[in-house]
Amino acid sequence: MKDTLYQNGDEIVDFTFDEKVVEVFPDMIKRSVPGYPTIIKMIGMLAARYVQAGTRCYDLGCSLGASSFAMRHHIEHSDVAIVAVDNSPAMVEQCKAAVLEDDAEVPVAVLLGDVAETAIENASMVVLNFTLQFLPPEQRAAVIQRIYDGLVPGGILVLSEKLRFEDPHLDELYIDLHHGFKKAQGYSDMEIAGKRSALDKVLIPESLSTHRQRMKQAGFGSVDVWFQCLNFASIVAVKSAESARG
Numbered sequence: 001m002k003d004t005l006y007q008n009g010d011e012i013v014d015f016t017f018d019e020k021v022v023e024v025f026p027d028m029i030k031r032s033v034p035g036y037p038t039i040i041k042m043i044g045m046l047a048a049r050y051v052q053a054g055t056r057c058y059d060l061g062c063s064l065g066a067s068s069f070a071m072r073h074h075i076e077h078s079d080v081a082i083v084a085v086d087n088s089p090a091m092v093e094q095c096k097a098a099v100l101e102d103d104a105e106v107p108v109a110v111l112l113g114d115v116a117e118t119a120i121e122n123a124s125m126v127v128l129n130f131t132l133q134f135l136p137p138e139q140r141a142a143v144i145q146r147i148y149d150g151l152v153p154g155g156i157l158v159l160s161e162k163l164r165f166e167d168p169h170l171d172e173l174y175i176d177l178h179h180g181f182k183k184a185q186g187y188s189d190m191e192i193a194g195k196r197s198a199l200d201k202v203l204i205p206e207s208l209s210t211h212r213q214r215m216k217q218a219g220f221g222s223v224d225v226w227f228q229c230l231n232f233a234s235i236v237a238v239k240s241a242e243s244a245r246g
């Protein structure tokens with residue numbers, strides 16, 4: 001269904017992932033996040049390469065399960081399970097229905113829960129695809145640390161985020177170009193401004209150096225941006241194969 005949520009200039013309230021958003025979510029994210037379909041495809045490729053036999057994969061802030069499905073269709077081991085977590089009841093309900101309709105064999109458990117409280121165990125791949133940005137900044141380091149601790153050696157975290165730039169010129173440039181991208185996707189100036197206000201206090205972007213430092217601090221050996229388009233990036237962080245288990 002087409003995203004027309006901000007088309008009629010209604011009073012702007014803080015953005016939530018409610019039933020109305022769930023209905024239009026696939027269209028909304030594709031027309032709002034440059035490179036989203038590419039990121040989802042590549043999550044599948046990363047799963048084929050990094051998911052280890054006898055482990056779990058986590059999709060944190062799974063929405064309708066796009067990352068879970070990408071992993072599910074590319075995992076090359078039969079004894080792997082995916083845990084998909086979201087704190088929006090409407091998202092979880094629809095994601096569960098989509099899992100039932102999908103034909104891949106890797107089991108997916110869709111759980112209603114807070115990423116900040118999700119236990120991560122025996123994981124070889126964890127995906128935070130545009131989710132961390134919605135958590136209060138003071139909770140983010142603990143989440144990344146818990147993910148690092150729950151990964152097996154050689155496991156990866158894929159973190160995709162909207163970025164803020166420390167250079168004010170670049171920050172403004174990328175914000176303007178992103179609005180240009182949304183216009184080219186058919187959103188009007190009013191829709192773009194409405195969504196921006198709704199997200200203002202809810203989506204808090206951080207700089208690439210903040211993410212990088214936090215991941216290094218948690219213990220990740222290799223950390224790099226593997227995809228960036230304007231102010232949207234995806235980072236891969238690898239837990240060194242030599243690190244002690246746990």
Ligand SMILES: C[S@@+](CC[C@H](N)C(=O)[O-])C[C@H]1O[C@@H](n2cnc3c(N)ncnc32)[C@H](O)[C@@H]1O
Pocket residue numbers: 017029060061062063064065066067085086087088091113114115116128129130131134135
């Ligand atoms: C932009 S969407 C993520 C998109 C999804 N990962 C994908 O690739 O299609 C952000 C999701 O994170 C969820 N979310 C936000 N804060 C959360 C939290 N603290 N715990 C669990 N889920 C959260 C929202 O309900 C929403 O479904």
